[in-house]
Structure formats: C-alpha cells, structure tokens
Amino acid sequence: MLIFALSLWLRLWQLNHLNTLIFDEIYFADHGFSYLKQLDLFDVHPPLGKYFLALGIWLHAHLLGGAEAFRAASEVGDLDAIAYRWFNAVTGSLIPLLVGAIAYQWTHRDRTTLLAAGFTALDGLLLVESRLSLINVYLLFFGFLGLWCFGQAIAQNMAFKWLMAAGLFWGASASVKWNGLGFILGFYMLYSFAWILEEVRHWRPSKVNKQDTKQVEQDANNLLSDQNKNLSNPENQAQKTRKTFDFLTQINLLKIGFGLGVIPFIFYRLQWIPHLQLHPNFTFLEMQRQILGYHESIGSTVDDHPYCSPWHSWLWMRRPVAYYFDRVELNGQTVIFDIHAMGNPILWWLSTLAICALIGKWLSSLGDWWNQDPINSSQWCFHTLLISQYVANFLPWAAVSRCTYIYHYMAASLFALMTLAWWVDIGLRKRHWLWQLLSWGAIALIIAGFIFWLPIYLGLPLSPEAFHRRMWFRSWY
Template identity: 40%
Template sequence: MSMLRPMIGFKKLSYSSIPWFSIGLTAIFLGSVVLRFWGLGRFNALVFDEVYYAKFANNYLTDTHFFNAHPPLSQYFIAIGMWIGSHLPFGQDNINGLTGSLHSTWSYRWLNALTGSFIPLVVAAIAYQLNRRRSYALIAAIFAAADGLFLVESRYALNNVYLVILGLLGQLYLLVALSQPKGERWRSLALSGIFFGSSACIKWNGLWFLLGVYLIWGVAWALRWRRLKVKNQESRGWLVPWSAAKAQHSKLFQTPLVNLTEVKVFPFLLNFALIPVLTYSFLWIPHLIMNPNPGFWEAQYKILTFHEKIGDGPNVHPYCSRWYTWILMLRPVAYFYQTAQSINEQVPAYPPLPSGTGKIIYDVHAMGNPILWWLSTAAILLLLLLLVQRLWLGWRGKFLPTTVNYMTLYLTFNWLANLLPWVKVGRCTFLYHYMGASVFSGLSLAWIVDRWLHSDRSQRQNAAIAVIGLILLAFVFWLPIYLGLPLSFESYHLRMWFRSWI
C-alpha cells in the first residue's frame, strides 16, 4: 500500500515524465471498447426494446410509415449504424429479418457500442473541468467504465446511451464556457444548448440535464443577491463584515462554476431556451419528411398521451420500479433470459426449453455495479446534507465561492434534477431511467475518494484504494450477467443477491 500511494498521487500524475493521465484515459477507453464490442453479435434476436428501436430505424431505411412514442433522433443514429454496418465486410455472421429487413445483429448494435465507449471520457472531462484535478478525472472515468448498466445499454440498439452522452456534453460545454473569457463564451454556450436540445430529441427526460443547469444558475444568482444584501447590511454596521469572513476562508478559485452569475438573463435564455427548442424542432424534419402525418404538434400531443395511458405495476411489465427504489437498485431489469442444455447449443433456441429443464443460463441483466451504486448513493446523500448546511449559511450571506461549495451545489442539484421529476410520473418506469442521475452520484463518490487519496491520513488513503478495488472486483464478479455469458444455475444465483433482482 505504501508503495502504491505515491504512484497515484496528484503531483506524480502532473509532473512525472510519464504521461500517466493520458495513458490511464486511453486504457479506460480501450477497455470500454473491448467490453462493448466483444461478442456484440451474439443472441441473434431483438433484445428488450430493440423490438421497437431497431425496427423503427429500419423503417427509415425502407421508407415505411410509422409512429414512435419517443422523438426520432436515436432511431436516426441506429439507422445510420445499420446502413454502414450492412456495407462492411465483417460483422455479418448473425443475420435475421426481425427488423423487417435482413440485417446482422452487429449492424444495429455497433454504433451504440462505440457511443457508450466514449461516456467514461466525457465523465472524465466534466470531472476535470470541475476542479482541474487529473486524479479526480481518472477516478470518475474508472467508475463510469465499471458501471454494468451503462455497459449493457451500450451493447444493444437502445436509446439511453445517446440521451446520456448528449446531456453530459451539454453539461461539459457549459463548464468549458464558464472557464473561458467572457467574450469567447458564446460558441461553447451555443454548443451546450444544441446538445441539450439533442438530448431531449432522444427522449423528453433528456430535459432533466437542462433542468439541472436552470437550478444551479438560479441558486447561484439567489446566493449572489443574498450576499449583496448582507453586504449592504454590513456597511451599516448590522453584521460582521462579509469581507472579513471571506478573508478567513479565502481559497484559490479552481472551478469555473464561480462564474455562473456572469451569464446574464438574455444570453442564458438564448442558449438554454431558444437554441434547445430550435435544435429539438429541426431534428424532427427528416422524420416529418418521411412521415408527414401526424404533423409536428400533433406528434408531440400523441407522444404525451401515449405515455399518460401507460399504467404501472407488474401487470404492465414485471420489471416496473418506482423512482425511490433506484438509488438502492432494488429492481434491475432482465433484458434477455434463456436456458440451454450445454454451452454448445444455439441461443436463443425456438421454442425455448421448458422451465427447469436447462442446465446453463444465459442472462443479460440491466443492473448497475452494486458496490458502485450503493456507495454513490451514500456519497450523494452526504453531499446533500452538506448542501443544506451551506445553503443555510448562504441565506445568512456566507456562502463562500469556493470549489467545495460550488461542486457540492453542482453535483447535488444535477442529481436532484435527474431524479425528482420522476416522482410525479405515474406510468411504469424502469431502473435505466436513473442513468442520468447516477452519473452525478458517481461523480460525487469519485470526488470523495479523490479527496481521501490526497489526505495526509493513511487511513483515508487506504479507504480510497479499498473503494476503488472493491468497485473493480464487483464489476468483474457481475460481468457475466452484463455480457450474457453462460452460467450454471449455482453461479447465476450466486450473483442474484436479492429475490427482487430476479
């Protein structure tokens, strides 16, 4: 342990002649690519919601009229991937006509796999922008790469990886803009708005990433207003001078979030209201050209009413779960499950074996890394308590513009923005609806672990190394059910720790 600590210390990462940061991110990216592409064409079937999205994507390629209960952008991506994949000299082993045309399974999955491979890098970029610590960025990337739900979602023709990466790119370019001089921010702010509008054009809950921006910007302005009011009272001799309190806690401003209130109302509404709306609207044009009926506004109404009519509970879908269960991962989703007599049999087999007759289980479970999720939940709840205390100080005019305060504000409000809107949703929801929020709880855990790693106390350093090690070990342990590898009944149930997971 004592030999490991200096090797991963921040100073060593920053000043060593060996580019550990670049090597680390490259290794994480390549590992993500390998895990997402390995055996990608297996299960010659439509897995879970591929029965919708892969079919809808093929409809664009065959000029077939259809209605989709979500905006069209993810189907554009999958259709492009199918067209490119169908013209490649590899990945043509497993071909079926389940989408309405003959396509290989690899063709309608590869672009999702590539997109999902970049998510750890985008998370690392956000972490680095928050406090300029390379060690924090590396830990955040490791945690993002070690999450099983993101791995599963990346290996099939589903839409959540597009929603998450576009929403995170919107967040990233906001942070990039805040780190730039005032006169040079407009490009990054506009790009941020474009990415937010694109995320909403995957699913409407992509707007939760934009909601987080509204919350942190509004709170930052409220704190500034309160601080100025208290400062005026100080000048009249009513309170202890703000300047004196600030001097006692002054720190280097390492986060661009301290510049939030430099974004005034008009540019904020331009980049985070008008541009997202225009982006969302323009992205509908290819769909409307091919499917002129219903029109744009009628399509929005039909999408809304469709989701309002979906019920809830096991009668609708056996894996429905409520929002408050997600933070503890009480009800994951089985995307694929079939048994076989041996690993040499073709899977899926039609018809499937009768229940209880198989000896081998093939299971693709859309569940996060349990150790990562549970520790991340503890981390974000700890920051939430810290935020309450800091906002109370802010009401008294003493919210200091430090990295710790603004990162706490950023992480907790983005987590809440991606979770709390689901409280009022009455339709059947699933664990994957927590993916956006889980990024910010994971960033919170990575931040705490990074601070422990740089602590002067060996106990905290050891705890940080133990947390990283446990998360990686858990990822390896549950990897067979992320990849759908063959398992004996005993090995399968060894990984199903709770009845609600099955």
C-alpha cells in the same frame, strides 16, 4: 486511453453472440431499420436516437461489408446483430471520457478525473445499454457533452458560442427522450440558486456583509484583470471556475433565453423533419400529442409490466430489469444465458451514500456561509453543479405516474458516481490509515463487483448455481 480501450473492448467483444432482438431492440432497432427502408412506423419517443441507429446500420452496410445482407433483409431481425449494435457500443465507450473531462474541468485534479472515468467504465447498466440497440446512451452522450460545453463557457468568461453549443447538445439530448430535458433543468436550477445567493447575501448579519462586500470588490478587480490573460491556461480556467456564481448572475437574460431556450427548441423542431417527411399524415404538434397520450396511458403497477420500479427504489437498486433470459440444455447440463440491466451493486450503493453525504456537506457549508465566511471556491461550485444536475435528473421522476424503470436513473447515477470519485480522492489524499483503507477498499470492491457480475452484463453462459449466486435478492429476479 486505457479506460477507453477497456470500455470499447467490453462493448464490442462477442457483440452478436446472442444474435436476436433483445428487449426494446424490437422497437428501436426496428425503427432505425424502417427509416432506411422507408417503412411505416409509430414511435413513442422523438426520432433522434433512432436516426443514429439507422446511421449505424447504414455504415455497416456500406463500409463494413453488410451491403448484401441489408439489401436482402425485409426486417431488422434478418441482419447480423452487429449491424444494429456496433454504433451504440462505440458511443457508449466515449461516455466515461466525457464524465472524466467534466470532472477535470471543475476540479483540475488528475486522480479525481481518472476515478470518475474509471467508475463510469465499471458501471454495469451503462455497459448493458451500450451493447444493445437502445437509445439511452445517446441521451447521456449529448447531455454530458452539453455539460462539458457549459464548463467551457465558464472557463472562457461565459463565451456565448459555448453557451449555444451547450444548448444545442442539450436540445439533442431531449430529442432522444424527453427526460433529456433534465440537463437543461439542472442549469436553470444552478442559475436560480446563484441569484438566490446574490439576493440573500444582503440579509446576512452585518459582520458577514462587510466581509462579503470586500470579497465582491476583490472579485470584480480580479475579473477585470483576467480579461487580458490567456484563457487557455489551466490555472486561469480554474480561477474562472471559482467565480462561477459571479459569472452566472452577470449573464444577459437574452443570451440565456436564446442559447438555452431557443436553440434547444429549434434543434428539437428540425430533427423531426425527416420523420414527418416519411409520415406526411401527421403534423409536428400531432406527433407531440400522440407521444404524450401514449405515456399517459401506461399504467404504473407490476401488472402493467413486471419490472416496474418506483423512483425512490433506484437508489439501492431494488428492481433491475431482465433484458434477456434463456435456459438451455448443453451436453446434458443446464446453462443459463441472462442479461440483466443492473448497475454494479457495490458502485451504486457507495455512490448513493456519496451523494447523500455530499448533500449534507453542502447544506452545512450554506450554514457556514450564513454565519461566517462567503463561499467562493471551485470545490463548492463543483458540489453545487453535481447536486443541481443530480436533483434535476432524478427528482422529477417522483411526479411521473406511469410505469418507470431503473434505466431512467442512468443520468442521475453518473453524477452520483462523480461524487463518489471526489470522496475517494479526498480519502486518498489523507494520510490517516483509516481513510487510505476505506478509499482503496472501495476501489477494490467496485472492481471485484464488476468482475463478479460481468457474466450477466454480457450474457455469458452460467450454471444455475452461478446464476443464483449473483441474484442476491429476490427482487432482482
């Protein structure tokens, strides 16, 4: 609750002190306003995210005293910025809780949970995106909510209702932006890997095959006995998680196809209905072709946009995006107002090291599985989930030819933060002074980094000297 309270306060505090449209607010906030006023618009993304922006403006007008200003406004810029930003701020403050909930589902460790939620709350890019009328927070919210539902499905013997709920929310994530499909792709990677393990297990040395056969028989007996146990018991849920790969290979293909194929598509199709009713000259398929054509027409160089950055540069945050910059003279002194869409550098660099180390550890464990013991632990399943979701939300950008930006890395970055939380918890559990020093040092540096760069997340006034001290590299300007 303290993490949530801090997240909410940071997102709502002086939310309108820069009371003007910033960066893509000129599109997204305007689209939400246009839906309410029934004005013509052309959007380059599916409409769900803008529906929520419209909902925020509507609630502000009808419940928070903004009715008169809304009636008089002819464009979204006529409104107070709080009207089109507050709903994003509340939604963004819930994402650290979702990340923590998922970490607890798979580890059942309080400290890992708190670290994962805390690190997410200390990410600067998520804070910036939450304080502006942008739509990436909805992609993340629905994506991680779907992942939590998937965890519930595993904990409850692959309950079909939770599998459908996961498909519904992942369909909602893709209905904000198409790259929300990364969460579904992550599931199918996990599912495919479970089947690969099932097939390859018979090719291993005979010594291991005998061990594995005994393990499979034992797991089958455990699964049968678990049917009559109380699934709400956390210990039983942990037991279910340890058998993730056994469960995945036992899911009926029709259930997977319906829950994680048909359900997301039905949701995606239905959410277009309000938009198409306002624009009856376009069909559903015509809108998809127009969106695809727009993205294919965007160039891929800094000549097309000064803040373009290749996908591999996001790992070390080479090129953040300046959402807002203004230099003014106040009382004879120069003051800079800047909002930089950049992560907490310490957090991002450490999380990049953490995910790389986890991938190395995971590959090593595959070698052990081939030569010695079968793998059937909740920890290894958690690692596989993190890696599959990270890869699915990150590597597809390597094939994108259009101009890309650092905020496209947001979904993958949160899985890297969860990985870092797991490593730090491991270090805190060790008694050796070096591990303790590294773990507490990492936490302290992450907090210090967040405080140091906080003024350029919130757009607070800075002297030129203070601003330049925060721009450590020329590529950050």
